[in-house]
Amino acid sequence: DTAVSQTPKYLVTQMGNDKSIKCEQNLGHDTMYWYKQDSKKFLKIMFSYNNKELIINETVPNRFSPKSPDKAHLNLHINSLELGDSAVYFCASSQEGLVNEQFFGPGTRLTVL
Amino acid sequence: SQQGEEDPQALSIQEGENATMNCSYKTSINNLQWYRQNSGRGLVHLILIRSNEREKHSGRLRVTLDTSKKSSSLLITASRAADTASYFCATENEGTALIFGKGTTLSVSS
Numbered sequence: 001d002t003a004v005s006q007t008p009k010y011l012v013t014q015m016g017n018d019k020s021i022k023c024e025q026n027l028g029h030d031t032m033y034w035y036k037q038d039s040k041k042f043l044k045i046m047f048s049y050n051n052k053e054l055i056i057n058e059t060v061p062n063r064f065s066p067k068s069p070d071k072a073h074l075n076l077h078i079n080s081l082e083l084g085d086s087a088v089y090f091c092a093s094s095q096e097g098l099v100n101e102q103f104f105g106p107g108t109r110l111t112v113l
Numbered sequence: 114s115q116q117g118e119e120d121p122q123a124l125s126i127q128e129g130e131n132a133t134m135n136c137s138y139k140t141s142i143n144n145l146q147w148y149r150q151n152s153g154r155g156l157v158h159l160i161l162i163r164s165n166e167r168e169k170h171s172g173r174l175r176v177t178l179d180t181s182k183k184s185s186s187l188l189i190t191a192s193r194a195a196d197t198a199s200y201f202c203a204t205e206n207e208g209t210a211l212i213f214g215k216g217t218t219l220s221v222s223s
Contacts, residue, residue, distance in 0.1 A: 043201065044213070101158035102156075104156040
C-alpha cells in the first residue's frame with residue numbers, strides 16, 4: 001500500500017554508465033516530480049510532469065531525461081554518469097499541481113565511482 | 114535559486130521542551146509548507162499555510178506566517194525523541210516549482 005515508491009533504493013555505478021530510476025505512485029495524483037538532494041541536504045526540483053506532460057524543467061544537464069509512460073509513473077534516465085551526479089534522488093507526487101502537499105518517495109541514493 | 118532559508122541550521126533540545134524554527138524567503142508567495150525528513154527517508158508534509166493566513170495549528174505544531182517580513186516559524190511543543198529529524202520550509206509562487214530551504218536539523222534527547 002506504498003503511496004510513492006522508487007526503485008532501486010541504492011545504486012552504485014561507475015562513471016560513464018547509463019542508469020535509470022523508476023517511480024510509481026498509487027495515489028491517483030496527476031502531477032509528479034523529481035528532486036535531487038545533495039550531501040548538504042539541499043533539495044532542488046529537477047522536473048515536473050502533469051498528466052504525462054513536462055511542465056517544469058529546471059537547469060539540469062540534458063544527460064538527465066525523464067519519461068512518463070502514464071500518469072502513475074515517472075522514470076528518470078541518466079546518461080554518461082558523472083561523479084557530481086552522486087546524490088539522493090526523490091520522486092514526489094501531488095494532486096492539482098503545487099498548491100497541495102507533495103508526497104515523497106523514500107529516495108534513491110546514487111553513488112558514482 | 115534558493116528561496117527559503119531556515120534558521121537555526123541545527124537545534125538540540127531536551128524532551129518536553131519547545132522547538133522553534135524560522136524560515137525566511139525572498140519573493141511573494143501563494144503558500145508556504147513545512148516538511149519533515151527523518152534520516153534516510155523521504156520528506157513528509159506537515160502543514161501548509163496560505164499567504165492570507167497568519168497562524169495555523171496541527172496537533173503539537175504551530176506555524177505562523179508574516180508576509181510583510183517574508184518569514185515563517187514552526188513551533189513544536191512538548192517535543193519528543195521521535196521529533197528528531199530535519200525540517201524544511203518550501204514556498205510556491207504562481208505555480209512554479211516548490212523551492213526548499215536548507216533545513217533545520219532538530220535533535221531531541223531523552
